[in-house]
Amino acid sequence: MSSKPLKQIHLAAHFPGVNNTTVWSDPAAGSHIDFDSFIHFAQTAERAKFDFLFLAEGLRLREQGGEIYDLDVVGRPDTFTVLAALAAVTERLGLTGTINSTFNEPYEVARQFATLDHLSQGRAAWNVVTSWDSFTGENFRRGGFLPREDRYSRAQEFLATANVLFDSWNGSEIAADAGSGTFLRDARAGAFAHRSRHFDIEGHFNVPRSPQGRPVIFQAGDSEEGREFAAAGADAIFGRYGTLDAGREFYADVKGRLAGHGRTHDQLKILPAATFVLGDTDAQARELAHEVRRLQVSGQTAIKYLEHVWNRDLSAYDPDGPLPEVDPLVGENTIALGRASVRQFRDPLATARQWRELARAKSLSIRELVIRTTADQTFVGSAATIAESINTLVQADAADGFILVPHITPGGLDGFADSVVPLLQERGVFRTEYEGTTLRDHLGLATPAPVPAPAPDPAS
Amino acid sequence: MSVSSSSPAPLHLAVALDGAGRHPAAWREPGARPAELFTARYWAGLAAEAETGLLDFITFEDGLALQSSSPTGPDGRTDRVRGRLDAVLTAARVAPLTRHIGLVPAVTATHTEPFHISKAIATLDHVSRGRAGLRIQVSELDHEARHFGRRTAPFADGELYAEAADHVEVIRRLWDSWEDDAEIRDVATGRFVDREKLHHIDFEGRHFSVRGPSITPRPPQGQPVVSAAGDGEASYALIARSAEVGYVAARDGDGTRAAVAAIRRAREATGLAADPLHLFGDLTVFLDADAPAAAARLERLDALAGVPYARDGAVFTGSPGQLADLLLERRAAGLSGFLLRPGVIAHDLPALTRGLVPELQRRGAFRQEYEADTLRGLLGLDRPANRYARPAA
Numbered sequence: 001m002s003s004k005p006l007k008q009i010h011l012a013a014h015f016p017g018v019n020n021t022t023v024w025s026d027p028a029a030g031s032h033i034d035f036d037s038f039i040h041f042a043q044t045a046e047r048a049k050f051d052f053l054f055l056a057e058g059l060r061l062r063e064q065g066g067e068i069y070d071l072d073v074v075g076r077p078d079t080f081t082v083l084a085a086l087a088a089v090t091e092r093l094g095l096t097g098t099i100n101s102t103f104n105e106p107y108e109v110a111r112q113f114a115t116l117d118h119l120s121q122g123r124a125a126w127n128v129v130t131s132w133d134s135f136t137g138e139n140f141r142r143g144g145f146l147p148r149e150d151r152y153s154r155a156q157e158f159l160a161t162a163n164v165l166f167d168s169w170n171g172s173e174i175a176a177d178a179g180s181g182t183f184l185r186d187a188r189a190g191a192f193a194h195r196s197r198h199f200d201i202e203g204h205f206n207v208p209r210s211p212q213g214r215p216v217i218f219q220a221g222d223s224e225e226g227r228e229f230a231a232a233g234a235d236a237i238f239g240r241y242g243t244l245d246a247g248r249e250f251y252a253d254v255k256g257r258l259a260g261h262g263r264t265h266d267q268l269k270i271l272p273a274a275t276f277v278l279g280d281t282d283a284q285a286r287e288l289a290h291e292v293r294r295l296q297v298s299g300q301t302a303i304k305y306l307e308h309v310w311n312r313d314l315s316a317y318d319p320d321g322p323l324p325e326v327d328p329l330v331g332e333n334t335i336a337l338g339r340a341s342v343r344q345f346r347d348p349l350a351t352a353r354q355w356r357e358l359a360r361a362k363s364l365s366i367r368e369l370v371i372r373t374t375a376d377q378t379f380v381g382s383a384a385t386i387a388e389s390i391n392t393l394v395q396a397d398a399a400d401g402f403i404l405v406p407h408i409t410p411g412g413l414d415g416f417a418d419s420v421v422p423l424l425q426e427r428g429v430f431r432t433e434y435e436g437t438t439l440r441d442h443l444g445l446a447t448p449a450p451v452p453a454p455a456p457d458p459a460s
Numbered sequence: 461m462s463v464s465s466s467s468p469a470p471l472h473l474a475v476a477l478d479g480a481g482r483h484p485a486a487w488r489e490p491g492a493r494p495a496e497l498f499t500a501r502y503w504a505g506l507a508a509e510a511e512t513g514l515l516d517f518i519t520f521e522d523g524l525a526l527q528s529s530s531p532t533g534p535d536g537r538t539d540r541v542r543g544r545l546d547a548v549l550t551a552a553r554v555a556p557l558t559r560h561i562g563l564v565p566a567v568t569a570t571h572t573e574p575f576h577i578s579k580a581i582a583t584l585d586h587v588s589r590g591r592a593g594l595r596i597q598v599s600e601l602d603h604e605a606r607h608f609g610r611r612t613a614p615f616a617d618g619e620l621y622a623e624a625a626d627h628v629e630v631i632r633r634l635w636d637s638w639e640d641d642a643e644i645r646d647v648a649t650g651r652f653v654d655r656e657k658l659h660h661i662d663f664e665g666r667h668f669s670v671r672g673p674s675i676t677p678r679p680p681q682g683q684p685v686v687s688a689a690g691d692g693e694a695s696y697a698l699i700a701r702s703a704e705v706g707y708v709a710a711r712d713g714d715g716t717r718a719a720v721a722a723i724r725r726a727r728e729a730t731g732l733a734a735d736p737l738h739l740f741g742d743l744t745v746f747l748d749a750d751a752p753a754a755a756a757r758l759e760r761l762d763a764l765a766g767v768p769y770a771r772d773g774a775v776f777t778g779s780p781g782q783l784a785d786l787l788l789e790r791r792a793a794g795l796s797g798f799l800l801r802p803g804v805i806a807h808d809l810p811a812l813t814r815g816l817v818p819e820l821q822r823r824g825a826f827r828q829e830y831e832a833d834t835l836r837g838l839l840g841l842d843r844p845a846n847r848y849a850r851p852a853a
Contacts, residue, residue, distance in 0.1 A: 033586060035556070061658065070652060070653050077586055078576070078582070080548070080552075084550070103576075119545065141573060169543075300650050
């Protein structure tokens with residue numbers, strides 16, 4: 001280890017809006033909609049020299065048992081619009097938006113990302129996600145048309161199509177020479193044609209090549225297809241593992257796939273999402289972390305969570321009592337729709353059996369079991385402990401950095417910026433100033449040259 | 461709001477921003493900064509200038525194809541501005557840099573998802589604290605349809621406008637799908653929202669159905685301002701059914717009166733006659749010290765472009781005083797404001813803000829300062845009640 005140069009850590013911040021890791025009942029919790037919250041959060045991340053800000057996505061309000069879910073934070077603004085506005089109040093921070101490839105069209109999304117990249121001078125990133133559920137599809141023209149097995153093929157083709165559009169301007173077309181009257185050097189600017197299984201489009205893309213050429217591409221997902229998709233074309237993967245062993249295994253697996261796609265080890269950054277609870281001392285942080293978990297998992301929340309597995313109404317059960325003796329209903333999940341149903345456990349009967357055993361062995365109530373079996377905090381401790389943990393994981397190749405998810409909106413990042421970041425900087429593993437201006441600069445990624453369009457096939 | 465001809469209500473003024481200006485040679489003029497058309501700095505500068513002039517709003521023109529002088533596809537010209545940024549994002553980018561002026565991006569209904577547009581404009585309203593609108597438009601262009609590959613032209617004209625009206629209906633229902641006080645953060649019951657105040661919109665139309673509710677809470681204005689251009693019966697029907705501001709591109713007083721009457725009739729037919737509807741004259745302007753100077757400049761621009769400037773709508777050349785005369789005269793034809801299109805933004809936008817505006821102010825026909833913080837406020841439009849909210853007992 002000692003001979004190896006220290007890796008530089010990448011840090012990013014996930015805006016703590018809609019998700020079950022947010023503690024909305026804390027008196028310090030502010031609005032997750034008001035633009036002032038976004039300004040505060042983004043400017044804190046930039047003050048701390050983070051690589052980027054990250055926005056998640058959800059295109060339908062969650063429902064459970066036929067009713068809109070009312071226990072967690074609900075509501076989020078439009079991703080592109082918020083990121084474009086944030087470009088006005090930040091200078092270097094990368095702006096990453098999660099945008100679905102299922103309920104959009106490549107021409108429009110490519111336009112929006114190319115525009116965002118222009119308006120932010122090279123700070124745009126796209127986390128490409130897929131969806132197939134008809135529940136979300138009910139909000140869109142084409143409905144739930146996509147067979148589940150097609151989601152990656154559409155996503156792959158969507159990204160390939162978007163790349164054709166991004167590359168349809170090579171960057172040298174605009175002369176803007178008033179004297180000679182030449183605005184375009186090349187009348188073919190933006191010309192494209194793309195035919196694949198899901199997309200058959202042609203014409204002219206109308207946004208000139210942006211500062212980064214293409215936005216930075218993120219991909220999330222842990223399936224075999226997800227890992228391959230990331231290795232083939234993503235610049236960064238929104239990983240899932242914040243622990244040493246699982247992280248190292250995932251890291252080695254995904255990085256190991258790069259060579260097969262003609263790519264090098266550094267061309268894909270692995271950045272797991274990570275929660276944290278910061279305290280003055282480790283003991284205080286542990287206490288606080290437990291309190292945060294209790295606030296995140298109310299009795300009602302625990303029952304609702306259990307319903308995802310049991311696939312039946314469990315509202316009559318006491319969250320402080322034992323797990324239901326009745327078995328889960330096996331089959332299509334009709335209680336939790338949309339994304340919640342995606343989270344369904346492969347074998348609910350086995351999960352229920354396992355949980356009953358665990359609950360019996362440790363005398364856990366429903367609520368305590370849910371607290372214990374759902375996401376634990378990734379980093380808990382004093383600033384020194386958290387800095388040490390992050391650095392250890394990165395130097396051990398369990399990750400290239402982390403996307404931090406605070407549990408308070410919008411001030412949840414403040415303490416981290418003030419106390420953990422300086423310790424990482426002292427160790428020489430995190431920047432003290434931005435070295436470049438674009439997100440690609442921050443991530444050490446080259447700006448891609450446009451791939452020339454293939455010559456038209458005379459036979460077609 | 462009823463615009464009575466006897467009331468000396470101040471005019472409303474908006475400016476349409478597109479590239480370097482309406483004239484195809486505008487980008488070659490001094491100060492045009494053609495190399496900066498794709499930068500935030502350029503758009504922020506224009507918005508700031510418009511706000512200096514106390515204008516009601518700016519529109520950000522847009523389209524889903526490369527600009528062209530031909531309706532069938534790119535014209536292959538290299539001597540004109542080609543390429544443009546997405547209007548909604550550009551409006552959002554300048555929102556935090558402005559404080560009063562309304563921001564009205566163009567949106568094409570034909571190829572977009574009303575769910576996405578609804579939350580984008582709601583969010584523009586959130587980030588601008590109540591200054592958002594949109595200009596809804598349709599696209600009958602076959603080459604634009606091929607950018608999406610889902611539908612093929614020709615589209616029946618009326619059908620595109622009917623679809624756009626459905627699009628706006630969905631957008632509006634989604635804006636109302638959250639009642640203003642849906643977020644309750646009730647620690648005692650553990651409920652973040654009151655689900656009784658969130659509503660499925662269950663829109664079923666010919667081209668799409670949308671279930672709702674929105675993912676974005678109701679915007680500050682409740683309903684951001686919807687606007688659309690009118691140049692024929694089908695578009696008049698869209699304005700009548702869907703808009704709070706309609707743009708009328710008539711060449712003269714008689715044409716304006718006829719268009720205004722047709723839109724008002726269509727409005728009555730929809731049963732919305734009691735709801736306020738602003739009709740704005742849509743006019744391209746070349747402003748100089750006097751009429752000969754403006755005409756000479758237009759001539760010079762035409763020579764550069766190689767063709768005389770001609771549009772379906774009206775073109776004005778002359779001094780700020782003459783333009784003020786024209787606007788006040790045209791107001792009598794039933795208009796409450798104007799959407800002015802600078803022929804050359806670098807020249808005519810400052811001529812509007814520093815020439816026309818003081819002239820109108822001297823005549824008591826334009827505001828001396830911003831009197832409201834929201835676009836609806838500037839336009840004298842009330843914040844609408846939520847269609848889904850039960851009236852208080």
